[in-house]
Amino acid sequence: MYDVQFLIENSNLPGPRGNLKLLYDFSKNASEDIIDKCLEYIKPDVRNSPEEFVAMCGVLSFSTYNKNNLKKVIPFLKRTANHGSWRVREAVAIAIQEIFSDKVDTALDGLRSLIQGNDIERRAVVAGLCEPKLLNNEDVNKKILDILLELSKPFSHDNKLDEESTALRKALGYGWSVVVSKGPENGKIIFEELFELHGKHINWIIKENLKKNRLQKMDPEWVKQCLLKM
Template identity: 35%
Template sequence: MGRREDYRGAIAGLADEALEAYLDERSGLPGPRANLELADAVADVVDAATAYRLAGSDHEFVRLCGVSALGAVAAREDGAAREEAVERLHDEARDDRWRVREAVAIALQRIGDVDPALLRAVVGAWLADDDPLVLRAALAGVCEPRLLRDPETAALALDTCERATDRLCRYSPFARRSPRVRAMRQTLGYCWSVAVAADPDHGLERFGRLNSSSDPDVRWVDRENRRKQRMRRLL
C-alpha cells in the first residue's frame, strides 16, 4: 500500500502529457507484469475527464490505467454519467489487447467494492451479450474472492459461470477456434473454482455437472478448475 500511496501523491500534481509520461516510464512494460499498483493509484485520484482521456490513449499501459479508472468513475457517479462510464467499459471489454480487457475486469471489481448491487446489475446485463469477450469480462469481474463475501454476488458468480459454460457449448467448432471464444474459455478455466469456493454448498453440485459432459471444452474447463488448490481442498 505504501507504493500506491506514493504514486497517488506523485500523480496528483501532474496533468496531461506529464501524467502520461510518468505512467509510461513506470509501466513495467515491456515485461511480464504491468505496474498494477500504479494503475490502482491512478483510479484512486483522477477525475472523470482524465480517466476518459487516458482510456483513449494509444499507449497500452496508459489506456489500461484509464479504463480501470472508469470503474471508479462509475462507482461514484450516478445517472447519465454512470451509464456513460459503464457503456465505455462494455466497449473496452471487446478490445483485442488482453491487458485492456483485464483493465475492464479490474474496473468492474472496483465497482463491486463500492456498490455490489451496481456490479450485479452490470454483470447481469452483460450476460445477455453475444460477444464472448463481454462474457469474459463479466466472468473475470465478478469472480473475485473479496467480492464474493456478499451472498448475492456469490450466487451471481455461480450463475455467470453456468451461463457462460452453456454459451460455450452452443458455439460451433469453427467459432471455438477464434481467439475471442478461447479467451472466454480460459477465464472459465479458473472462475468456476473461485465461485464454488465462495459458496460450496450450492456450487459443488452445479460444478459437478460438468464432469458428466461429453463436450471437450467443458471437460477442459472441469479439469482445469479441479487442478486449482482452492477446488482441490473442497473435493
C-alpha cells in the first residue's frame, strides 16, 4: 500500500513530467484514509513540487473512489478545476476520463454544472471528454460533439481573450479533431456548423483541428474542402 511519503519520493517532480503510471496505480488502490491525506496537499502554492503530485493523486483517487456518487464528485471537480496549478487542473480532466469511462452515456448530464461554468471549468470538460477511449458509441460521440459546439459558439468574436478563454480555445483547437475522427458521419456535419459562426477565434479553432493528422488520415478530401471554405 502506498503512503504519502512514497508518492513524494517517486513523484518525478520537480521536473517536466510527473509519474503518471504511479498516479493511475495509486488511484485504483487508494483507501479513504490515504485519499484524505492527499487532499490536504491541494494548497495554493504547490507548483512543480513533489507535493503537487500528491495533490494530483488526491484529485484522481477521490474522484475514482466516489465515481458512483456524482453529486459528491462533480462539485469537487468544479472547485478543483480552478486551482492555480496546471497539473492539478489536468488531474481534473483525467478524473473526468476515468469516472466516465464505463458510463459516459448516462453521466454526461452530471457535467452540466461545469459546462455552464467558467472557461477553466469548461476546458476541463473538453480535455476530459475528448479522449479516444470514451468515444466508442455513436450516440455518445454526438452528445460530446454537441457540447463542443455549445462551448465553441461564445468564441464568435474578435475580442482579445483572457488567460482562461485562451486555455479553453486551445482545448477546442484539438478536441474537435479527436471526436470527429472517432465518429466521422456525425462529426463532419456538426463540425461544419462552425462555418456558420464568425470571428478570428472560430477560424483559429477550425484551422487548428484541420491541421491534425487524425483528420488528414480520416478524409483528406473533406479537409481540403473545409480549408477552401475558409
